[in-house]
Amino acid sequence: MWSKGIYFVAIDVNKPLAEQGPFDIVLHKLLGEEWRDVIEDFRQKHPEVIVLDPPDAIQHLHNRQSMLQDVVDLNLSDCNGKVGIPRQLVITKDKNPSTIPYEVNKAGLKLPLVAKPLVVDGSAKSHELFLAYDEFSLSELEPPLVLQEFVNHGGLLFKIYIVGDSIKVVRRFSLPNISKRELSKVSGVYRFPRVSCAAASADDADLDPSIAEHPPRPLLERLAKELRHRLGLRLFNVDMIREYGTKDVFYVIDINYFPGFGKMPDYEHVFTDFLLNLKQNKCKKKLTA
Ligand SMILES: O=P(O)(O)O[C@@H]1[C@@H](O)[C@H](OP(=O)(O)O)[C@@H](OP(=O)(O)O)[C@@H](O)[C@H]1OP(=O)(O)O
Ligand SMILES: Nc1ncnc2c1ncn2[C@@H]1O[C@H](COP(=O)(O)OP(=O)(O)O)[C@@H](O)[C@H]1O
Ligand SMILES: [Mg+2]
Ligand SMILES: [Mg+2]
16 A cells, blocks of 8 residues: 555543644544544644544444344335345334334234344444344344344345445355245244354355346446445445345345455555545545635
């Protein structure tokens, strides 16, 4: 990066940000109110510095309900496919877990369900997910939760990495389909591991094309453009699944802020170009101002 004139300087969070630098860009992935105040105060005093990304926009992805809200309102029907989110129900912290079966029935959610912690804060706990085969055993879980209908997707997931205008798609192994027969024979809730982490790459696997074919490029372009705008973010990835048996019905199930881009193909060039473009666009704006 330095050969392109890009120098990374580690921020000392124990020192005032204004006494460090000067910076063209502040790139961060720290959480919490205190850090948020530091960054917001810095942005007010240094509007010339690009903050990647604004803390309020990042905060939006730290709740599994608000995270997907912007996808619900998307209308991509003229882009070679359909993108939605699975039907889901939020169980707030104040809810008594014994009421969950009633709430699930009232909402008409179809089993099996994926139970996810509502809050995503980078902790291992926020990645503790459960598969529920019957609603009664859901009362064993601890709110706040989001309960999402499990969508069969052939055991394959698409991770769509967004870095500014760049879009890179990788395939990851995921949870296998759950048949009606299995659903009728199994009951209970089962915690499952991080099945689609980096180690679960399926890019070189020999898979049924109807499952493994990448989503259409026009759909990805439009989805990325809409989400960049609605989320107000430039660095994120989207976990998307194709409904098993369909060609172009997709569901977004997770959006992650600034994930480990090291697992993204060609990330060095993508990231370098992204940072250089940011700087160049800033200079252009200054010239035309
Ligand atoms: O939530 P996922 O889909 O497993 O993606 C993770 C996630 O973004 C994770 O961030 P956090 O939720 O722990 O804050 C990333 O961890 P790092 O930022 O420490 O790398 C993982 O990299 C993401 O996995 P992936 O890059 O495969 O999407
Ligand atoms: N609604 C769903 N239908 C089918 N599989 C799902 C669903 N939600 C999650 N999964 C599976 O669980 C994995 C983790 O869920 P995700 O929402 O991405 O949580 P995390 O933030 O921990 O990655 C997904 O990568 C996918 O394999
Ligand atoms: Mg995920
Ligand atoms: Mg996630």
